Amino acid sequence: MQSARKIRVLIAKPGLDSHDRGAKVVARALRDAGMEVIYTGLRQTPEQIAETALQEDVDVVGLSILSGAHKTIFPRIMELLKQKGLTDVMVFAGGIIPDEDVPELKKLGIREIFGPGTPTGSIINYVFENCPKRT
Amino acid sequence: MFAGNVRCIARAITIIENNAPDARELVTKIFPRTGKAHIIGLTGPGGAGKSTLIEKVVREYRKRGKTVGVVAVDPTSPFSGGAFLGDRIRMQELSTDSGVFIRSMASRNYPGGLARATKDAVKVLDAAGKDVVLVETVGAGQSEVEIIKVAQTVVVVHAPGLGDEIQAIKAGLMEIADVFVVNKADREDADKTVMDLQSILQLSDAEGGWKPPIMKAVALTGEGVAELVDKLDEHKRFLESDPESKMKLLKAKAEAELTEAIKEKVTDSIMENLKKEGRLDECVRRILKRETDPASAAEELLREKGLE
Numbered sequence: 382m383q384s385a386r387k388i389r390v391l392i393a394k395p396g397l398d399s400h401d402r403g404a405k406v407v408a409r410a411l412r413d414a415g416m417e418v419i420y421t422g423l424r425q426t427p428e429q430i431a432e433t434a435l436q437e438d439v440d441v442v443g444l445s446i447l448s449g450a451h452k453t454i455f456p457r458i459m460e461l462l463k464q465k466g467l468t469d470v471m472v473f474a475g476g477i478i479p480d481e482d483v484p485e486l487k488k489l490g491i492r493e494i495f496g497p498g499t500p501t502g503s504i505i506n507y508v509f510e511n512c513p514k515r516t
Numbered sequence: 517m518f519a520g521n522v523r524c525i526a527r528a529i530t531i532i533e534n535n536a537p538d539a540r541e542l543v544t545k546i547f548p549r550t551g552k553a554h555i556i557g558l559t560g561p562g563g564a565g566k567s568t569l570i571e572k573v574v575r576e577y578r579k580r581g582k583t584v585g586v587v588a589v590d591p592t593s594p595f596s597g598g599a600f601l602g603d604r605i606r607m608q609e610l611s612t613d614s615g616v617f618i619r620s621m622a623s624r625n626y627p628g629g630l631a632r633a634t635k636d637a638v639k640v641l642d643a644a645g646k647d648v649v650l651v652e653t654v655g656a657g658q659s660e661v662e663i664i665k666v667a668q669t670v671v672v673v674h675a676p677g678l679g680d681e682i683q684a685i686k687a688g689l690m691e692i693a694d695v696f697v698v699n700k701a702d703r704e705d706a707d708k709t710v711m712d713l714q715s716i717l718q719l720s721d722a723e724g725g726w727k728p729p730i731m732k733a734v735a736l737t738g739e740g741v742a743e744l745v746d747k748l749d750e751h752k753r754f755l756e757s758d759p760e761s762k763m764k765l766l767k768a769k770a771e772a773e774l775t776e777a778i779k780e781k782v783t784d785s786i787m788e789n790l791k792k793e794g795r796l797d798e799c800v801r802r803i804l805k806r807e808t809d810p811a812s813a814a815e816e817l818l819r820e821k822g823l824e
């Protein structure tokens with residue numbers, strides 16, 4: 382009998398942020414919505430994030446960044462995900478990301494940016510609706 | 517996958533976890549290649565420092581040239597069905613070591629501290645050539661003993677100050693441990709914890725030739741870890757040196773797995789049938805109306821199917 386498929390999400394904090402309150406709020410919300418959330422803590426390098434996504438075979442990656450380094454770090458992460466063959470993983474981001482940077486990030490392949498104050502319900506719905514349908 | 521390709525290993529574990537249609541075939545294919553890895557289970561109460569200790573143990577094995585797989589199991593919420601898998605936080609520096617593969621698993625409400633798929637995930641890592649596979653379980657108390665069905669060596673990790681020491685190490689955990697580790701041994705009350713464990717161990721008789729040692733460690737600094745790994749290797753050699761007891765162990769394990777597989781198949785097929793026929797719903801309604809009780813309803817259903 383096939384088990385109900387669970388959505389596996391990696392919530393990652395690239396760069397040098399010193400707190401992860403927001404990331405943890407999102408992680409808990411996704412858990413309460415029935416997803417399996419892998420949270421890897423602060424100060425993750427792009428290499429660590431991509432390798433974790435690979436080993437954990439996640440469906441979704443949520444990147445949380447507050448330090449403003451998104452324009453430098455995100456391209457590296459997306460490049461590594463591609464290199465490792467993880468092109469079907471849905472990537473979204475959140476934290477402190479100015480609106481004017483959003484188009485550039487979406488061009489990299491990041492599907493959606495959820496800024497501070499986004500109701501967790503919206504994020505949950507987005508993940509449910511846009512999560513890759515794997516057999 | 518047999519060559520250790522990370523993507524393949526990861527995908528294989530997912531297939532097994534979701535019990536996808538090809539899961540059975542996958543396990544059958546890899547089974548002949550299993551049996552080489554040293555499978556070590558680590559359990560114990562939350563807060564004892566299992567994840568931190570595992571990180572140091574993995575590093576030690578890596579120093580000794582071994583490749584390592586880690587399966588870290590965390591509980592699934594019985595209400596939401598979701599899980600927060602945070603064991604990797606303590607091990608993240610190891611993510612980029614190509615000789616280490618770490619996988620987080622949610623228990624998905626399987627009892628006993630493991631996930632149903634943990635056994636098979638371990639087989640995948642074994643077949644993929646890992647020398648050592650560490651399984652970290654949700655070790656909340658006496659009932660978390662499923663680990664003995666999966667591991668050859670069971671390590672119970674405790675720490676001073678986690679509440680009522682004696683309470684936490686009643687039955688279950690005491691009987692399954694091959695090695696005890698008192699972590700946070702730099703604390704003043706560590707020696708008391710060691711003594712408590714020693715006195716309880718003396719009350720039970722040591723079966724066979726292996727006397728479970730009580731080791732001290734400070735996972736944060738790595739103190740005691742090399743000695744622990746030496747002891748784990750020693751246990752492995754002990755298991756191999758005593759072919760009779762090893763055979764007994766292997767037989768018991770194989771029988772347990774077979775029994776479990778049979779139970780699962782039987783239950784699944786009966787349940788599916790009952791659900792389809794609507795008999796399940798009907799009985800549930802009658803139970804709610806207090807017209808029958810669960811045990812009697814179960815008897816009735818099984819008798820109908822000619823299984824009583």
